[in-house]
Amino acid sequence: MESVCRIRDTIRRIVPGKGGDCTLLLGSEKTAVIDTGMAYCADRLIERLERELAGRPLNYILLTHSHYDHAGGVAALCGRFPQVQVLAAAHAKRVFQRAGAQREMRRMAQVAGRLFLGEEEFEKKARALTEYPQELLRVDRAVGDGGVISLGDLTVQVIETPGHTNCSLSFFLPQQRMIFPSETVGCYIGGRRIDVSVLTGFEAALRSVEACRQKRAEFVVSPHYGLVTSVSAEEYFDIARGEICAMHEYLRERFYRGESAEQMLAESIRDFWENRSGDDEQQPQEAFAINMRATIALVMAEGRVDG
Numbered sequence: 001m002e003s004v005c006r007i008r009d010t011i012r013r014i015v016p017g018k019g020g021d022c023t024l025l026l027g028s029e030k031t032a033v034i035d036t037g038m039a040y041c042a043d044r045l046i047e048r049l050e051r052e053l054a055g056r057p058l059n060y061i062l063l064t065h066s067h068y069d070h071a072g073g074v075a076a077l078c079g080r081f082p083q084v085q086v087l088a089a090a091h092a093k094r095v096f097q098r099a100g101a102q103r104e105m106r107r108m109a110q111v112a113g114r115l116f117l118g119e120e121e122f123e124k125k126a127r128a129l130t131e132y133p134q135e136l137l138r139v140d141r142a143v144g145d146g147g148v149i150s151l152g153d154l155t156v157q158v159i160e161t162p163g164h165t166n167c168s169l170s171f172f173l174p175q176q177r178m179i180f181p182s183e184t185v186g187c188y189i190g191g192r193r194i195d196v197s198v199l200t201g202f203e204a205a206l207r208s209v210e211a212c213r214q215k216r217a218e219f220v221v222s223p224h225y226g227l228v229t230s231v232s233a234e235e236y237f238d239i240a241r242g243e244i245c246a247m248h249e250y251l252r253e254r255f256y257r258g259e260s261a262e263q264m265l266a267e268s269i270r271d272f273w274e275n276r277s278g279d280d281e282q283q284p285q286e287a288f289a290i291n292m293r294a295t296i297a298l299v300m301a302e303g304r305v306d307g
Helices: 040-055 074-080 092-095 098-117 119-130 201-214 233-256 260-273 285-307
Strands: 001-008 011-017 020-026 031-034 061-062 087-088 148-150 155-160 169-173 179-180 187-190 192-193 219-222
Touching: 001 040, 011 040, 020 040, 031 092, 031 169, 031 201, 040 074, 040 119, 040 233, 061 074, 061 192, 098 119, 098 285, 169 201, 192 233, 201 233, 201 285, 219 233, 233 260, 260 285
Parallel strands: 031 061, 061 087, 179 219
Antiparallel strands: 001 011, 011 020, 020 031, 148 155, 155 169, 169 179, 187 192
């Protein structure tokens, strides 16, 4: 699926391909994007951004966190818009400075590219996906709680929301009463369902939900989904909190039942991946498994301490 959706005249969600998206903010003085999608479709993202920018420069890239499906397009955008500043959490800046993290970003770019492009098209793009200069995958300025980015008539407030990662940030636009919660608060999938992925701390994730709730937003733009219209913002945060607790209990029950990490992973793949809503695959199963292993390890560590 590829699309450009006007959330507001000055706020446009761009979906250049499966598995990732990007939101363009067109302020009266400056412009910004929230996240950059995956590397395999960064060329399509640039094409759509140039059309929507209509000759204006891209001033900022705001990253919700450092994972490949949210930051995969950073290198391509920095190459195309050399004046752009990348803003993210201090932890994300440290992550991008690690050789191992750089390698993993390139490896997952290949995994996603093969899945979504097919082998023939992937081979045409393979070098661009993996051989960009290392300095293009970067964070220029660290931002955190209380940070404010002014785009003129649009203001972006930064909220630290760890739980999915230690570098997860959410963004709030006070003039529009609109919040862009990080993946710590989950990904809306319709009805009263939110997929959650907690990799670094369940208590931290619950606090992050409440930090977002405190902004009293009227509108929620959920990662990998877009503007949520089926439930209110207050209901959204209630559902997120419930899903985080339910995931925690799901894994704790299996830990205390004596299941191994591999058994828990197999059951999680069956219950949360194979039975996911719809057939529009948005992530490689490998990415789900990597994240779920981290969640399982977190719960097992908690259980050993409790025991």
